[in-house]
Amino acid sequence: MDHMNAVTFTEVTKSYGDVRAVDGLTLDLRPGETVALLGPNGAGKSTTLDLLLGLGRPDSGTVRVFGTSPREAITAGRVGAMLQSGGLMGEVTVRELVRLACDLHPRPRRVGDVLAHAGIGQIADRKVDKLSGGQEQRVRFALATAGANDLILLDEPTTGMDVTARQAFWATMREQADQGRAVLFATHYLEEADAIADRVLVLHRGRLLADGTAAEIKARAGARKVAFDLAEIDAALAGRLRELPFLTALDISGHSVRLQSADADATVHALYGLGVYPHNLEVAGLGLEQAFVAITEAEEARTR
Known part of the structure; x- marks a missing residue:
């Protein structure tokens, strides 16, 4: 060949x-x-x-x-x-x-x-x-x-x-x-x-x-994913979660929170500053599917 x-x-x-x-x-x-x-x-x-x-x-x-x-x-x-x-x-x-x-x-x-x-x-x-x-x-x-x-x-x-x-x-x-x-x-x-x-x-x-x-x-997408559980999430806390720094995506389902952040360290630091105690905290890189979505959405936003 x-x-x-x-x-x-x-x-x-x-x-x-x-x-x-x-x-x-x-x-x-x-x-x-x-x-x-x-x-x-x-x-x-x-x-x-x-x-x-x-x-x-x-x-x-x-x-x-x-x-x-x-x-x-x-x-x-x-x-x-x-x-x-x-x-x-x-x-x-x-x-x-x-x-x-x-x-x-x-x-x-x-x-x-x-x-x-x-x-x-x-x-x-x-x-x-x-x-x-x-x-x-x-x-x-x-x-x-x-x-x-x-x-x-x-x-x-x-x-x-x-x-x-x-x-x-x-x-x-x-x-x-x-x-x-x-x-x-x-x-x-x-x-x-x-x-x-x-x-x-x-x-x-x-x-x-x-x-x-x-x-x-995956590295090019830049963001990382953060996942944790909270004992209770009311409307006021949900609003404060949406104001966390460097947040690029947020999903709240029951007691579970899944988010993406351009600076996971800063986001987690600010999370503890809200006075809450997150259980089962995980911080990881984006999967390929999440990175793919992040790259294509960024391009959509750029060309609007």
């Missing part, structure tokens, strides 16, 4: 009417990386994947996949994709559908290996239209890996899978990356991005807001 970038976007823009779906996107993906693509609905994730698959052309800028156009890379059998859209042939067995995908691929893998790696060997003789939603997802994954692809694109890949299937799926994807393949996945399960991804890309209104490890993204 070569050492050039798996994917290169250079100042890419793409609009649909008055909507700028991708706005000046510049990024590189390298072989062997597992990269999470995050963003709220309308952030440009699907358009970015479409451009990588040659399903659309940028209005300006360039998209290169292993140094060639996306369509050339796909024709050469270097790209596999698992997308949300598109149905599966129903009147065939899982094995027959996977065999067809292998037969059509320029660099096919053995059917048995594909079935085993996707965890669908036990349902290989079942008709596709008799599968559960999670099983259909694993079949889509099998079709995406029917050949020896160097880049694998996944759009919400574990939707409908139970916890065990999700864990097995990501173990397989880690094996793919360890073999030198680039893996790019879009997901709403931010805990998966936190646990799996080597890099996290945060898109918002078509722009790249953040690019780094999950730890770097």
